[in-house]
Amino acid sequence: MxxxxxxxxxxxxxxxxxxxxxxxxxxxxxxxxxxxxxxxxxxxxxxxxxxxxxxxxxxxxxxxxxxxxxxxxxxxxxxxxxxxxxxxxxxxxxxxxxxxxxxxxxxxxxxxxxxHVPDLVAALSARGVQGRFAFVLASTLTLLPAVTSRVHRIRQAQESRGLVIRPGLLHRATAFRLQAVPLVLSLIEEAGTRAAALEARGFSNTGPRTSYRAVPDSRLQRTLRAVLVLAATAAVAARLWLGRAGT
Known part of the structure; x- marks a missing residue:
């Protein structure tokens, strides 16, 4: 399933x-x-x-x-x-x-x-989450994998131009500084590109929305999500109650 x-x-x-x-x-x-x-x-x-x-x-x-x-x-x-x-x-x-x-x-x-980010955005939108907020939430949840992939590509590009990362903390710190600058600049540029793309697709518009992407969902999964939320809430409540009882 x-x-x-x-x-x-x-x-x-x-x-x-x-x-x-x-x-x-x-x-x-x-x-x-x-x-x-x-x-x-x-x-x-x-x-x-x-x-x-x-x-x-x-x-x-x-x-x-x-x-x-x-x-x-x-x-x-x-x-x-x-x-x-x-x-x-x-x-x-x-x-x-x-x-x-x-x-x-x-x-x-x-x-x-x-x-899969498009599936997550579509699932959030299907639950009534505003399109722009759904995209921001999905992007935040997947930010670390995106940054990791971008750093890997930057390192490969720099190594193809002759960058040699020698063993040692000082050399790795220097290499990180050389990779951090293009990483930050590329993320800023991508943020502007994504904002323009979202605006062109009407993510900021209000009213009913449709999506060509259908994400499968079943009553069993909806029930499972409710049970998980209740279990997490009960675990926190039990922890707080035991902490008060211990004091």
């Missing part, structure tokens, strides 16, 4: 919310493993992994620095440098939060890299 883009979005969003609310090591690792398996099966792993690393590495490092070195509830000290100290409890807390974030990010990235 082909999933409607809104069903895929509901699955990814509910998975991210429930995993974060559950705060469970096994669940977070299981979700992350399932997301990676889906990426490999869908043939998007080679594009998804660099994007996931760009998002997760800085976040996980910041968690380790903040909670690993300055965790107030930690009492089992491994190493100490003045006010900074590495504790077992701080490392466990940081790794638990990192696993939650990794699971949520991977679930959302699998959706972003696998969704």
């Amino acid at each position: 082909r999933l409607n883009p809104l069903t895929s979005l509901a699955l990814a969003g509910a998975t991210a919310v429930i995993t974060t609310a559950a705060a469970s090591w096994p669940l977070s690792l299981a979700v992350a493993a399932a997301a990676l398996a889906l990426a490999v099966r869908g043939g998007i792993a080679r594009r998804l992994l660099p994007a996931a690393a760009a998002v997760l590495v800085p976040l996980c490092l910041s968690l380790l620095i903040m909670h690993g070195l300055f965790f107030p509830e930690g009492w089992t000290v491994l190493v100490q440098w003045g006010p900074a100290r590495i504790t077992v409890e701080g490392l466990a807390f940081a790794l638990e939060r990192a696993a939650q974030i990794a699971a949520a990010v991977l679930a959302l990235l699998v959706f972003s890299f696998s969704v």
